[in-house]
Amino acid sequence: MLDQRLVRENPDLIARELNRRGMNVDLEPLQLLAKKQQHLGEQRSCIQAESNRIGKEVGNLIKQGLNSTSNEIHQLRQKGNAIKQQVSKLEEEEKTVSTKLKEHLLSLPNIPSSKCPEGKNEKDNQFIRSWGNPIKKEDLIQHWQIAENLGLFDSERSVKISQSRFVTLLDQGARLERALINFMIDLHTKKGYKEILPPVLVNSASLTGSGQLPKFAEESFKCAQDDLWLTPTAEVPVTSLHREEIIPLEELPLKYVAYSPCFRREAGSYGRDTRGLIRLHQFNKVELYWFVNANQSEAAHSKITNDAEDVLKQLELPYRVIELCTGDLGFSASRTYDLEVWLPGANAYREISSCSLCGDFQARRSAIRTKSKEDKSTQFVHTLNGSGLAVGRTMAALLENGQQSDGTVSLPKALAPYFGTDHLKSK
Numbered sequence: 001m002l003d004q005r006l007v008r009e010n011p012d013l014i015a016r017e018l019n020r021r022g023m024n025v026d027l028e029p030l031q032l033l034a035k036k037q038q039h040l041g042e043q044r045s046c047i048q049a050e051s052n053r054i055g056k057e058v059g060n061l062i063k064q065g066l067n068s069t070s071n072e073i074h075q076l077r078q079k080g081n082a083i084k085q086q087v088s089k090l091e092e093e094e095k096t097v098s099t100k101l102k103e104h105l106l107s108l109p110n111i112p113s114s115k116c117p118e119g120k121n122e123k124d125n126q127f128i129r130s131w132g133n134p135i136k137k138e139d140l141i142q143h144w145q146i147a148e149n150l151g152l153f154d155s156e157r158s159v160k161i162s163q164s165r166f167v168t169l170l171d172q173g174a175r176l177e178r179a180l181i182n183f184m185i186d187l188h189t190k191k192g193y194k195e196i197l198p199p200v201l202v203n204s205a206s207l208t209g210s211g212q213l214p215k216f217a218e219e220s221f222k223c224a225q226d227d228l229w230l231t232p233t234a235e236v237p238v239t240s241l242h243r244e245e246i247i248p249l250e251e252l253p254l255k256y257v258a259y260s261p262c263f264r265r266e267a268g269s270y271g272r273d274t275r276g277l278i279r280l281h282q283f284n285k286v287e288l289y290w291f292v293n294a295n296q297s298e299a300a301h302s303k304i305t306n307d308a309e310d311v312l313k314q315l316e317l318p319y320r321v322i323e324l325c326t327g328d329l330g331f332s333a334s335r336t337y338d339l340e341v342w343l344p345g346a347n348a349y350r351e352i353s354s355c356s357l358c359g360d361f362q363a364r365r366s367a368i369r370t371k372s373k374e375d376k377s378t379q380f381v382h383t384l385n386g387s388g389l390a391v392g393r394t395m396a397a398l399l400e401n402g403q404q405s406d407g408t409v410s411l412p413k414a415l416a417p418y419f420g421t422d423h424l425k426s427k
Contacts (some may be wrong), residue, residue: 001364002113003153004034004105007030008031010030012027017112020326025088030101030104032100033097033100037094040093042419043090044090048284090099098308107214110359112326113335115335116325116326118325121328125325126322126325128337132316134318136345136347140345141345142276143396146345147276148173149407151172152174153170154170155168155275164357166280172424177284177377177392179415181259181284184259185259188288188307188372191307193256194255194256196257197339198260199231202237204227204229208365209236209239210236210362211332211358216331218265220264234260235289237258238289239362242291242366242368243368248373252293254290254292255288256287257289259284263282266279266280276396278350278393285387285389287386287392288307288355291363292382294382297382298357300384301355301357304355304385308355308387311389312339315397316414317401319339319342320340320342321340322337322339332358332362334359336354346400352393352397353390355384356385356386357382359383363381369381392403399424407426408426410423
């Protein structure tokens with residue numbers, strides 16, 4: 001959420017920054033709301049102070065021996081009651097204005113980092129670096145064809161169970177998914193990440209705190225009779241792990257790795273990637289998440305990206321790193337590096353991780369602060385998140401990069417101990 005102080009005092013700055021995202025926003029109504037809220041708060045505090053003064057005066061007069069039923073005390077109490085009614089009225093008005101202001105603020109995205117490259121859409125994203133040697137051959141097939149040949153998953157029966165865009169992993173496919181999850185979690189925990197297994201059902205406050213609500217309500221699956229949603233990513237519950245808390249500065253950074261099933265409607269994506277493991281309504285993901293002090297966030301962004309890259313390196317999968325331009329940033333992000341893995345069967349790079357610096361945007365929405373023992377003042381933490389990695393897409397990349405002419409699939413050495421062998425073969 002954007003800083004109300006900036007909205008009130010420097011709306012032109014916010015308008016310029018949102019314009020970098022391609023948004024033309026009139027912030028004058030929002031500024032008026034912010035100023036009105038501030039004015040009402042100042043009025044209420046001033047009147048409340050007078051009410052407190054009268055209360056103390058009444059107490060002192062009684063201590064001095066004045067009868068509590070005296071005319072002087074009666075008049076003071078009447079005046080105090082009238083002030084309390086004024087305070088109550090101001091509180092109601094302030095609450096109404098505050099609710100409207102918050103609704104507007106929650107609908108606005110984060111402002112881009114000054115270091116984020118300018119651009120309108122994905123065509124303006126910038127290449128940063130690449131790793132590995134992409135395989136390019138004419139006779140390669142795509143991962144879903146390999147999976148069908150090896151009997152790794154069943155899409156048709158999954159439609160009977162649920163609907164399209166779901167898969168049931170079978171035999172070697174199920175075992176490979178489990179092996180990948182364990183491999184990724186072990187790799188990250190060895191680097192100091194704390195493993196957690198969060199709830200899959202999350203409440204509206206959690207989705208709001210991380211930035212999914214109200215903007216992306218239509219993208220998520222909601223339970224009909226409860227204030228619970230199927231999580232679209234472990235980023236949501238991990239953000240709320242410290243919601244409305246003050247984290248001691250000495251404990252930062254906090255680094256978490258979390259496995260979770262993820263659920264997304266993928267509205268607007270129909271017709272794209274309808275076969276295979278690339279774009280499903282349910283998929284597994286290992287998520288990396290950092291809570292850091294503000295002065296640590298730039299360095300942390302490089303580190304969390306490198307940690308996600310290391311998964312691809314260990315699995316011997318060629319990839320490239322792309323920095324998203326201002327017009328292609330996600331809602332909560334101020335700066336993002338995308339990792340795109342090479343799929344030789346499709347002859348294309350596909351996104352497999354987004355590593356985002358969110359600044360204090362999510363922390364402000366979730367009321368997550370920090371303070372040191374010496375300094376009693378609090379400040380919002382900065383948050384970062386990145387897929388480490390999306391498991392289904394990783395499996396797709398392994399199948400296409402490891403495919404052999406005899407129909408088998410060679411697996412990387414780092415994964416063999418988890419899977420039990422270094423290859424997949426038909427049975």
